[in-house]
Amino acid sequence: MRLRHIKGCEDFVAASSSVAHSPEQYRGKWKEFFGNDHPVELEIGMGKGQFIRKLSRMHPEVNYIGLERYETVLMKAIQRKEREEAALPEEERRKNLVFLCEDALRLPELFAPGEASKIYLNFSDPWPKSGHAHRRLTSPVFLKLYDQVLQPEGCVEFKTDNQALFEWSVETIPEAGWKIVRLTRDLHAEPEAAENVMTEYEEKFSSRGQKINKLVAVR
Numbered sequence: 001m002r003l004r005h006i007k008g009c010e011d012f013v014a015a016s017s018s019v020a021h022s023p024e025q026y027r028g029k030w031k032e033f034f035g036n037d038h039p040v041e042l043e044i045g046m047g048k049g050q051f052i053r054k055l056s057r058m059h060p061e062v063n064y065i066g067l068e069r070y071e072t073v074l075m076k077a078i079q080r081k082e083r084e085e086a087a088l089p090e091e092e093r094r095k096n097l098v099f100l101c102e103d104a105l106r107l108p109e110l111f112a113p114g115e116a117s118k119i120y121l122n123f124s125d126p127w128p129k130s131g132h133a134h135r136r137l138t139s140p141v142f143l144k145l146y147d148q149v150l151q152p153e154g155c156v157e158f159k160t161d162n163q164a165l166f167e168w169s170v171e172t173i174p175e176a177g178w179k180i181v182r183l184t185r186d187l188h189a190e191p192e193a194a195e196n197v198m199t200e201y202e203e204k205f206s207s208r209g210q211k212i213n214k215l216v217a218v219r
């Protein structure tokens with residue numbers, strides 16, 4: 001995906017209190033960071049963050065960490081979160097959501113074994129060329145990293161409109177030793193759609209009539 005650089009985005013992200021800076025310092029200490037022992041769930045490649053912002057409001061009993069590797073994109077997520085909270089008194093502002101400007105390749109440097117209870121991958125970049133398959137967030141390269149930070153009963157939830165990426169993932173995930181325990185090729189037609197929280201991409205693609213695929217994988 002080609003991104004337009006936004007002037008000043010690095011400084012904006014560096015100064016934001018919605019971001020955990022130098023997050024490796026919290027490795028093994030995320031419960032202390034949040035000040036409670038609630039489960040910690042991660043969204044990798046959160047983009048502008050609609051999904052995790054909504055989820056964090058619906059579930060104050062869960063701590064959420066959103067990873068996005070580009071400052072230009074993260075800046076938008078921060079601005080949206082701060083806009084939503086501007087009208088609220090301090091005590092009503094979310095304490096269970098923080099953003100990291102990080103690449104998922106660094107997961108084991110940021111989280112101790114078992115520190116995450118769930119990982120969400122939403123509309124991940126498809127990397128269609130086979131030579132780029134290792135960059136797909138459902139590739140064995142990343143599954144190995146998820147294995148290192150997820151608790152034993154933890155899971156990965158993956159949604160995409162991209163059929164080729166989905167079918168490739170359906171084949172590759174079991175080959176990497178994971179079990180797919182839930183799979184649909186038309187999420188919005190399922191009863192669980194009632195509880196589904198949509199991402200920005202999901203709204204865009206489903207409004208064009210595209211079906212949404214979802215799978216849940218465990219070890």
Ligand SMILES: C[S@@+](CC[C@H](N)C(=O)[O-])C[C@H]1O[C@@H](n2cnc3c(N)ncnc32)[C@H](O)[C@@H]1O
Nearest residue numbers: 045046047068069103104122123125199200201
């Ligand atoms: C296609 S967008 C989807 C955004 C959002 N999840 C949604 O559904 O609307 C994918 C996002 O993942 C981010 N991303 C891709 N690979 C990543 C990685 N290895 N680590 C962190 N973020 C990543 C990209 O920068 C991009 O913002």
